[in-house]
Amino acid sequence: MTYPPEPWHLRGDLHLSVWLVRKADWVLPPGTSAVRVGPWHLVGTAWVDYQEGSVLTYREVMSTLLVRAGWRVLPTVTHIWVDSPESRDGGRALWGIPKGLARFTVDGERWDAVQVDGVAVGSARVRVGRGLPWRVPVRFSVAQELRGALKVSPVRSRARVHVSRVEWGAAAEGPLGFLAGRRPVVSLSLRGFEMSFGG
DSSP states (O other): OOSOOSSEEEEEEEEEEEEEEOOSOOOOOTTOEEOEETTEEEEEEEEEEEOTTSSSOEEEEEEEEEEEETTEEEEEEEEEEESOHHHHHHHHHHHOOOEEEEEEEEETTEEEEEETTSOEEEEEEEEEEEEEEEEEEEEEEEEEEETTEEEEEEEEEEEEEEEEEEEEEOOTTSTTGGGTTOOOSEEEEEEEEEEEEOO
C-alpha cells in the first residue's frame, strides 16, 4: 500500500468558492441526482494546502457538484488534482475520488495548477478577509462511485472561517471550462482547519 489507511487526518488552509453553473453533462454517482436552483447547478471549488501535521502534505484544487442521494444533500467531487501520487492513489482506491496529478505554484496570493501533461487547470488570486474569532465545526459527507456502487464518506472538521475574495482564471477549452468568464457567488477561507476524512 502506497497510501495511508482511512481515516485521513489533515490540517491546513482551504479557499472555497460557490458558483451557479449551467451544465448538462455531469457524471454522477449511482443513485444520485444533481441539485438544481432553476436552470443552475450548485458547484463548489477549492484550493487547498495540506500542511505539516497531516497524514500527507500536498496541495489540491477541486470542483464539486451538489447532489441528492435519497433524503441527503451532499457534494460529489467531479474534477480534482493533487501534487502527491500517494494522495492520488489513496483518493481513488479508498473513496472513488478521481484525483489526477498537477504541478502547483503558490506565490503569495497567487495560485496556479498545471496538469502533468502541460494542460492548465486554472489559477486564482486569493485575498483573505476578516474572520470569526472562534473555530467553527463543520460536518458533511462526500458521495462518489467506487467499484460501481455509491460510496458515502464522512468528513469532520473545524476551522476559523474568513470571508474571502477569490478571483478565478479558467480557460474555456480546459477541464474547468464551465467556470470560464464566471465569478463565484461567494468565497470563504478556512484557515488552520483540522479535518478527518473517511473512516
